[in-house]
Amino acid sequence: MAQMIEDRSTTSDELENARNRLAKAFAERDRARERYESAVGTTSELGAYMRLRQAGDHVSACDKWLRWAESEYPLAAPRPDHTPLDELIVG
Numbered sequence: 001m002a003q004m005i006e007d008r009s010t011t012s013d014e015l016e017n018a019r020n021r022l023a024k025a026f027a028e029r030d031r032a033r034e035r036y037e038s039a040v041g042t043t044s045e046l047g048a049y050m051r052l053r054q055a056g057d058h059v060s061a062c063d064k065w066l067r068w069a070e071s072e073y074p075l076a077a078p079r080p081d082h083t084p085l086d087e088l089i090v091g
Contacts, residue, residue: 014069015066015069015070018062018065018066018069019066021062021065021066022059022062022063022065022066025055025058025059025061025062026059028055028058029052029055029056029058029059031055032048032051032052032054032055033052033055035048035051035052036048036049036051036052
């Protein structure tokens with residue numbers, strides 16, 4: 001039987017990159033929120049809302065990646081908050 005040895009060493013560069021990606025995702029979400037607030041009541045409101053949702057999803061993904069990279073249990077991958085099939089199961 002094969003034995004798997006976990007040799008995980010997240011380098012400080014990887015963690016720094018993950019933190020930078022999260023910071024950029026927050027900045028983009030803030031810009032998307034400003035664009036959405038400016039677009040409320042106009043024909044571009046729906047598009048701006050969808051971009052805001054996408055930016056929020058990106059923040060969530062970056063946050064999960066960073067939390068996983070910082071965790072002591074690398075095999076415990078974070079689960080998504082929502083999957084497309086959730087609506088079919090609940091609804």
